[in-house]
Amino acid sequence: MSLTDAGAPERAAGDTPTDPGRQRRTLTERLLAVRELSLLVALGLLVLVTTLRNDRFLSGQSIKDLLLGCAILVILAVGQTLVIVTRNVDLSVGSILGLVAFATGSLFLWAPGTPWPVALVVGVALGALGGAVNGGLIAVARVPALVITLGTLYAFRGVDYYWASGRQINAADMPASFLRLGNQTVLGVPVLFLVALVVVAAVGFYLRSYRSGRELYAIGSEPAAARLSGIPVGRRVFAVFVASGALAGLAGVLYAARFGTLDAAAGTGLELQVVAAAVVGGVAIFGGSGSAYGAALGAVLLTTIGSSLAVLRIDPFWQQAVVGALILAAIGLDRLLALRVAARLRGRSAHGA
Amino acid sequence: MAHDSLYAAPPTAEAEPGAGRLASLRGLFGSWDAVIVAALVVAVLVASLTVENFASGRNAQFLLLDLMPLALIALPMTLIVITGEIDLSVASMVGLCSTLMGQLWLSSGLSLELICVLVVLLGAVLGAVNGLFVTGFGLPSLAVTIGTLALYRGLSFVVLGDQAVADFPADWTAAAVRNIPGTSIPVVVVPLLLLAVIFGVVLHATAAGRALYAMGNNDQAATFTGVSVARTKFWLFVVSGAVCGLVGIFWTLRYASARGDNATGLELTVVTAVLLGGVSIFGGRGALLGVLAGVLLLGVLRNALQLADVDANALTIVTGSLLIASVVLPNAVADIRARLHRRRQRHPVAS
Numbered sequence: 280m281s282l283t284d285a286g287a288p289e290r291a292a293g294d295t296p297t298d299p300g301r302q303r304r305t306l307t308e309r310l311l312a313v314r315e316l317s318l319l320v321a322l323g324l325l326v327l328v329t330t331l332r333n334d335r336f337l338s339g340q341s342i343k344d345l346l347l348g349c350a351i352l353v354i355l356a357v358g359q360t361l362v363i364v365t366r367n368v369d370l371s372v373g374s375i376l377g378l379v380a381f382a383t384g385s386l387f388l389w390a391p392g393t394p395w396p397v398a399l400v401v402g403v404a405l406g407a408l409g410g411a412v413n414g415g416l417i418a419v420a421r422v423p424a425l426v427i428t429l430g431t432l433y434a435f436r437g438v439d440y441y442w443a444s445g446r447q448i449n450a451a452d453m454p455a456s457f458l459r460l461g462n463q464t465v466l467g468v469p470v471l472f473l474v475a476l477v478v479v480a481a482v483g484f485y486l487r488s489y490r491s492g493r494e495l496y497a498i499g500s501e502p503a504a505a506r507l508s509g510i511p512v513g514r515r516v517f518a519v520f521v522a523s524g525a526l527a528g529l530a531g532v533l534y535a536a537r538f539g540t541l542d543a544a545a546g547t548g549l550e551l552q553v554v555a556a557a558v559v560g561g562v563a564i565f566g567g568s569g570s571a572y573g574a575a576l577g578a579v580l581l582t583t584i585g586s587s588l589a590v591l592r593i594d595p596f597w598q599q600a601v602v603g604a605l606i607l608a609a610i611g612l613d614r615l616l617a618l619r620v621a622a623r624l625r626g627r628s629a630h631g632a
Numbered sequence: 633m634a635h636d637s638l639y640a641a642p643p644t645a646e647a648e649p650g651a652g653r654l655a656s657l658r659g660l661f662g663s664w665d666a667v668i669v670a671a672l673v674v675a676v677l678v679a680s681l682t683v684e685n686f687a688s689g690r691n692a693q694f695l696l697l698d699l700m701p702l703a704l705i706a707l708p709m710t711l712i713v714i715t716g717e718i719d720l721s722v723a724s725m726v727g728l729c730s731t732l733m734g735q736l737w738l739s740s741g742l743s744l745e746l747i748c749v750l751v752v753l754l755g756a757v758l759g760a761v762n763g764l765f766v767t768g769f770g771l772p773s774l775a776v777t778i779g780t781l782a783l784y785r786g787l788s789f790v791v792l793g794d795q796a797v798a799d800f801p802a803d804w805t806a807a808a809v810r811n812i813p814g815t816s817i818p819v820v821v822v823p824l825l826l827l828a829v830i831f832g833v834v835l836h837a838t839a840a841g842r843a844l845y846a847m848g849n850n851d852q853a854a855t856f857t858g859v860s861v862a863r864t865k866f867w868l869f870v871v872s873g874a875v876c877g878l879v880g881i882f883w884t885l886r887y888a889s890a891r892g893d894n895a896t897g898l899e900l901t902v903v904t905a906v907l908l909g910g911v912s913i914f915g916g917r918g919a920l921l922g923v924l925a926g927v928l929l930l931g932v933l934r935n936a937l938q939l940a941d942v943d944a945n946a947l948t949i950v951t952g953s954l955l956i957a958s959v960v961l962p963n964a965v966a967d968i969r970a971r972l973h974r975r976r977q978r979h980p981v982a983s
Contacts, residue, residue, distance in 0.1 A: 419960055419964070420959045420960040421963050422913065422960075422963070425913060426907055426955070427956060427959070429903060429907075429952075429955060430953070430955035431956070432900070433949065433955070434949055436952075437947070437948030437949030437950075437951075438949060441943060441946060441949065551778060551781065554778055555778060555782065558775055564775040565772055594790065594793070598786065599786030599789065600785075601786065602782045602783075603781065603784070604783055606779030606782060606783075607779040607783065610772070610775045610776065611769060614769060614770065
């Protein structure tokens with residue numbers, strides 16, 4: 280199967296059981312490092328070229344805008360990483376974000392005095408509930424997450440529209456303390472970006488260092504083998520969807536705080552951007568490989584492309600085309616690396632090393 | 633093996649194998665066509681009896697015109713999903729073909745006939761790019777077509793920006809919505825039916841069609857039995873692109889407007905209709921009749937709810953719930969059957 284796979288390095292390495300474990304690990308590690316490094320290099324080059332053309336690109340205000348702009352996408356991409364690593368996908372995140380954002384606004388309309396931490400908790404809980412619906416349906420229906428979350432993409436958005444029924448919630452309806460959260464900075468860094476950083480660090484650490492985190496990779500690499508080795512696959516996949524929903528809920532609350540104006544269309548079409556960020560960040564779409572850091576870098580890169588195109592005075596219409604080309608380049612690069620690793624490992628085992 | 637070709641079944645799928653359940657599941661999927669056709673008949677009957685103006689000729693015309701793009705794209709999409717792949721770039725290909733048609737009409741001075749031929753060829757080229765990435769480089773079609781979804785949509789904005797080209801000759805735009813004389817059936821339904829028959833015959837009555845199912849069930853086994861998997865999949869993507877070219881022309885003429893955002897988001901509706909029609913996302917299972925019934929069911933429900941003045945947004949819920957129900961129900965029914973079956977075996981006297 281590895282020939283038709285997305286080319287997860289771990290699995291390519293696993294094809295040659297004679298290979299010493301230690302070497303395999305360092306190779307994999309080196310590859311993952313290369314992946315995040317190449318993203319950083321691409322990001323650096325992009326910033327450098329843009330700054331050379333217009334030095335205001337690196338001004339404090341512009342960096343602040345950039346960090347603010349990518350925070351929500353970063354959080355969603357990290358949640359998506361958890362799901363994609365298990366060889367699933369969550370297409371409903373944009374709809375959950377929209378629903379939670381509107382719910383947050385409505386909460387303030389209904390109970391104007393609500394302190395913002397309460398709104399945050401309610402939003403995250405509502406998102407987690409949406410994720411639990413996804414996870415539960417997937418367990419009941421025993422069909423791929425792609426199908427179920429495509430359905431809930433419509434269903435959640437429909438509930439959102441039905442509820443909003445053309446109304447709009449404005450900044451004036453929300454408390455100033457909450458709205459400040461969306462634009463405030465600590466030592467020049469937007470609070471939103473700090474929240475995103477915490478999420479990236481927490482999920483990254485979990486995936487790397489916790490047993491249940493490692494098990495997610497095992498599930499994505501080979502679900503049947505993971506089940507045979509005693510991993511509670513069903514429970515893990517359910518938990519992953521709840522987590523993805525909760526992070527989409529968090530993103531929804533932050534969306535409300537940042538933009539202040541809410542209607543039922545908030546976050547429409549975001550799902551493909553989120554998947555794109557993860558894919559560009561090296562999360563193999565067929566599971567088993569990728570990191571939260573990579574996905575976050577992917578999200579930052581996509582956002583940065585947008586603003587540097589504007590600075591370079593390139594027609595903004597090119598942005599989406601560039602993003603598409605970048606996705607193709609990223610998955611092509613993954614494939615190339617996987618093939619080279621596989622070839623190298625084959626060569627080594629053939630020589631009996 | 634087939635499960636590796638797209639998103640794997642969630643764990644519980646293989647956790648309790650139970651031959652009885654698998655058999656009843658297969659039986660149910662086999663009759664899914666019948667279920668969905670029956671649902672369509674019921675929906676049409678109920679809508680005709682309860683919704684004012686639903687059973688009018690004018691409404692039938694609008695219903696069919698609205699469904700044209702969906703139905704056309706669903707044809708190649710059915711074949712692609714049966715082989716275990718997916719094409720998410722279809723709506724973007726429609727958009728790009730539409731804007732290029734507009735741009736060529738605006739500035740090339742070519743005749744509209746020639747432009748239409750060029751647009752279909754262009755669609756085929758766009759599809760070939762997808763096919764090349766998927767089969768030539770061995771990349772997952774889901775990732776490739778998410779990439780080209782963004783790329784082609786971006787390019788369609790590059791071609792026309794936020795402008796629209798609208799000055800197409802009136803006889804052409806009128807032809808796109810004209811009825812067959814004496815009926816309220818649009819003329820464009822004829823080529824749709826023709827294509828549907830061609831796709832149906834290829835899928836269900838030829839060796840090539842059986843090979844598609846074989847590919848969806850097991851790529852490698854299909855290869856060993858002499859099917860050239862890569863070449864077949866490549867051409868399926870090309871055909872998908874060419875059909876999107878046709879839809880691009882129809883869309884442009886029907887709305888008399890070539891715009892970069894034409895058909896945005898249509899890809900998810902097409903996938904919904906195909907899955908609703910009983911095609912398995914794992915590949916290897918499904919029939920064209922079910923898909924066409926699924927397309928019509930989706931259209932009839934949305935149209936009837938619209939006429940009944942149900943909040944337009946409820947339609948979104950209906951679409952999503954239909955999709956979820958269509959995949960949850962068969963398994964739930966199979967579960968209940970299996971449970972009853974086991975009980976009968978345990979207490980043979982009671983039955």
